[in-house]
Amino acid sequence: MIDIQIGEVSKSFGRVNALNNISFDVEHSKIFGIIGPDGAGKTTVFRLINTLYLPDQGKITVLGYDTVKDYKKIRVLLGYMPGRFSLYQDLSVEENLTFFASIFGTTIKKNYYLIEDIYSQIEPFKKRKAGALSGGMKQKLALSCALIHKPKILLLDEPTTGVDAVSRKEFWDMLKKLKAQGITIVVSTPYMDEAELCDKVALLQKGRVLNIDTPQNIVSGFSKKLMGIKATNKYALIKTLRAYDQCDTCFPFGEYVHYTDKRDKPDQIEILDYLATNGLNDATISNISPVIEDSFMELMVKKYER
């Protein structure tokens, strides 16, 4: 079953083309990830789905309703967590939650089971003003407020930005539980490693879709043989590899440099020899498997630099 259908949608703001002819479907009870850097158009996608923006071109349906004609029907079916913390800072934790429950005509008590896992962690601080909460706690409150009216679809715009690794992990664990309860989740993130936690992802860059697929398929679509090269002097390593006449791409990647060669069967010994004659005696090469970020960069280079 398809819960959200986006068909050939474009949206501009003045001269800025925020989204350029994008299409994708979100299946029921799946986690769909929108992955891309700042300025990719992630927030615009959310505001089109949640009926706050009208598309310039194309059509969006949410649970069978048109976002232009049936926006009132759609709004009650969605839970939306915007990228910027937008709860009332001067209301307490409990007051914020009560407020969101009451505008959707429900009560905390009625849907408590849905938020219990998350809300119970901040409930000891329910009298505290929302503005005085830590980042991780604000995020849990915002998620509780987005869930309290029992939405069919949850829209989460960069929920883990600025949140530490431990809280990020807890948050993704919570999303998996919500998905198991039949809630469809659209979540955006600038962190490529979070793509692997989604069922399907759209890689977005400058308002264009680079690829849409399962994370596994995106990674297996990487077209080159990827090598990880390591040396003590990383700066010299990068400069030297770039100057190599068989070098295709060369990107720093943590402790390694990720390297692809122009040849189909690159000769690793020859590369090591080349590095050694240029003063990099301690370099090592290994074959490695690409991750989403490698695929993202390959697609960026293909789309924009050729």
Next chain:
Amino acid sequence: MKDSNEYIIKVIDLTRRFGSFTAVDKITFSVNKGEIFGFLGANGAGKTTAIRMLIGLLAPSSGIAEVAGYDVYKETEKIKKSIGYMSQKFSLYEDLTIQENIEFYGGIYGIPNSVLNEKADQLIDKLELHVSKKTLLSALPLGWKQKLAFSIAQIHEPKVIFLDEPTGGVDPITRRQFWEMIYEASNEGRTIFVTTHYMDEAEYCDRVSIMVSGKIEALDTPARMKEYYNCNTMNDVFVKLARPTN
């Protein structure tokens, strides 16, 4: 090569209390000249308090710390002149031009405008910005702004640069160009002190420390730390350390 005897940051038993709460609890570490040092920790672990002491904005309760050879108790003004700072959230003024930003930051450090004018041209060339220095900052793409901000943070040739989550939100290619700039600065002998809670940024550092509840729980190269804790990524190491109950 990096001289391991030349410390640019030296910290012994550094402590800061707020009332009965100990935000930073006897931390000890040193950073070498030219090193890229990652200073990690969860929200609330005490990172910010520690850095405020190192850059001379907050007096320690006890302990010893020297930055660029200056004492954090008595020589805070000299420290401020010897360091550069750049954060993702606040970098440059959007409604000033490239040149005005350079004049403003350089001016604060007492560099004359005639020198800064030349530096502005050099910077635009070096960063291959292909725009006039009269261009408003708001007209530049995020990636360019970040690279420019990093260069401007070095305009007074500081010995140490503090970077706060330097590559958050930028695309993966720009991000790598940024790390190449960091490697270049390190190669020239500048020390880079990176604070972040994005563990993939940690993977690029020469050594990293992980703070948990005010203490430094681990300090090593990313490779050795992953080996020791038997993890594939720094993210896994971090989750293991910062949530000791699991």
